[in-house]
Amino acid sequence: MSKAGIIRAVTFFGILALLPLGVKPQWVINLLIFTLMYSTLASSWNLIGGYAGYPSLGHAAFFGFGAYFIGIIFESSIGNGYNPFLILPLVGLCAGLISIPIGFIAMKTRKDVFAIVTITLLFMVQTLAYNLRAVTGGAQGKGVAVPPFDPANFGRPFYYVMLILLLVAMSISFYFRRSKIGLSLAAVRADEDKAHGVGIQVTAVKLIAFALSVGIASMVGGVWGYYEGFIYPQFAVDPLITIGMVLMTFLGGRATLWGPVLGAFILVPAQQYFAYEFGATQFYLLAYAAIFLIIMLVLPRGILPTLTDRIRIKAKIAVEANK
Amino acid sequence: MTSLLEVKHLTKRFGGITAVNDCSFEVQEGSITALIGPNGSGKTTAFNIITGYLKADSGSISFRGKDIAEPDPAKLYRSGLSRTFQQARIFPEISVLENLIVASGYSWKGLLGARTTNGDRKIAGEMLEEFKLSALADFYASELSYGQRKLLEFASVLMSSPKLVLLDEPTAGVNPVMIETMERHIRSRHASGVTFLIVEHDMQLVMRLCDPVIVLDHGAMIAQGTPTQVQANAQVLDAYLGS
DSSP states (O other), X not given: OOHHHHHHHHHXXXXXXXXXXXXXXXXHHHHHHXXXXXXXXXXXXXXXXXXXXXXXXXXXXXXXXXXXXXXXHTSSOSOOTTHHHHHHHHHHHHHHHHHHHHHHHHTTSOHHHHHHHHXXXXXXXXXXXXXXXHHHOGGGOEEOOOOOOOGGGTTHHHHHHHHHHHHHHHHXXXXXXXXXXXXXXXHHHHOHHHHHHTTOOHHHHHHHHHHHHHHHHHHHHHHHHHHHSEEOHHHHTOHHHHHHHHHHHHHHOTTOSSHHHHHHHHHHHHHHHHHHHTTTSTHHHHHHHHHHXXXXXXXXXXXXXXXXXXXXXXXXXXXXXXX | OOEEEEEEEEEEEETTEEEEEEEEEEEETTOEEEEEOSTTSSHHHHHHHHTTSXXXXXXXXXXTTEEOSSOOHHHHHHTTEEEOOTTOOOOTXXXXXXXXXXXXXXXXXXXXXXXXXXHHHHHHHHHHHHTTOGGGTTSBGGGSOHHHHHHHHHHHHGGGOOSEEEEEXXXXXXXXXXXXXXXXXXXXXXXXXXXXXXXXXXHHHHHHHOBSEEEEETTEEEEEEOHHHHHHOHHHHHHHHOO
16 A cells, blocks of 8 residues: 555545544534445445446345345344444345345346346345335335434444445455456456456456445445434335445546545535425436536546546656656 | 367357358367468357357367367366457556466465565566567556557466467558567467467468468368468368359
8 A cells, every 4th residue: 555545544534533523513414424325335336336347236225135134133122222233244244145146147247238137136126125014114114223322423323333334345445456356357347258268267256346345235224224213115225326326436436446435425415415405306316417417528437537547648748758 | 299179070050150060170289270261261260169258059179188068268278278369359457567467367365365466577577578568567558559469468368378379360450560570479489389279361471380271161171281282272272262
């Protein structure tokens, strides 16, 4: 890890760790929780959608799985406290294991077909959530026991758990970049058949990326479910959640470490701002789309790759000029 | 000499078209064998079947004396059978050096390890040295010229220390100097014990480099022999020029 990289990471996580101590208003903490949530979701999506080049649109299915997992276990007991957070690794593990056969079948397809196959998964899980009433409560929703946290700092535990999950997601992302898994995935993304032909363990690296990616998404879903306190199928297994994480990754830059986080830090506050400005109408979605379109037109590969390319080209020109 | 690769009664149909038709041939160990034929004669299809990219309708393939029941590209590559593609398929978004490392056939343990270890850099560096690409090691492969890409693809599939290398039109679309460079690299690798099977349309290159020459037409082998024998074969002339 380069010195600048360490400084960047320590500063970023240091500021975020101290922030709730100084910032009191609940709405700000709430906004930060959702920003961290989407940063984590986008970072995890990036593992499969960015590095491997498999644009999954089914991640909200696993997000919902995590939410219901926590909801079902902690439905009635009062004073669960921090227990749901301690269960999260188990949630991630289960989602990761379930994802292996699903990924194995879905990744027989690629690109746009893969996107369609995975969005089908999302709607299948949503339908299950509506119809398995005995388990999920169906359209009535599923209540999760309210945690006994201090009302003045109610959001704080959720904030820190989201921050830890972001650290986990970014650590895996960093590990991918520095290991042969990342190198293999770069080859798979560019030309999977050729990658197979030079002996790369194609199926294994794809499944590793998919399992880690949806494992994290399910843990985030678990925290979200506990935070919301009530889980409805249309919000737990929501195409907008999938689209959110995809857009943020595209915006910040696919297959980069900081891109998905940058995308989330721009889009989540922007979305909240527009939602506030335009009130209860769904017009904020249009504004949201407009930002995305403008940035995609100006910086088609996302913010970070476009900027680093520009710096690279400038440096090259400077080297040439000095010759 | 023993045969390194044996293809027996290979047949492949695409709808109503028979691309490879009951085709049998052998590649002797230590040879530079050419596979020639007019466009559409089934050379690349045969390559794709041998290397596991396509499933044959019937026929059998054996490599190093062992029957390959279900050819799998990754397994074959790891067991010493490499190939290149007509269009020079490299990985554009990683560096030239990494293009070699990614093709080195690393183990499961290696997969979890560092992206480029010192050992990787040493081995890949030597290969770049041999191919005179060292100056480009840290460039993205997308920044290379077409000829350089062909060289890079050739160099990368040598990273597994193959016994047999299948080259699909190694000199198509590159300049005359690059053709000579390519020929020199094939000869030097051949001298160190690598067997080659080459699909090529540059007949001058085929005639001075390869022996034997196998000729396909409409998916079937119509002639086999030294370059002079093949050049004098009436059936071959007929296939190329029509009668």
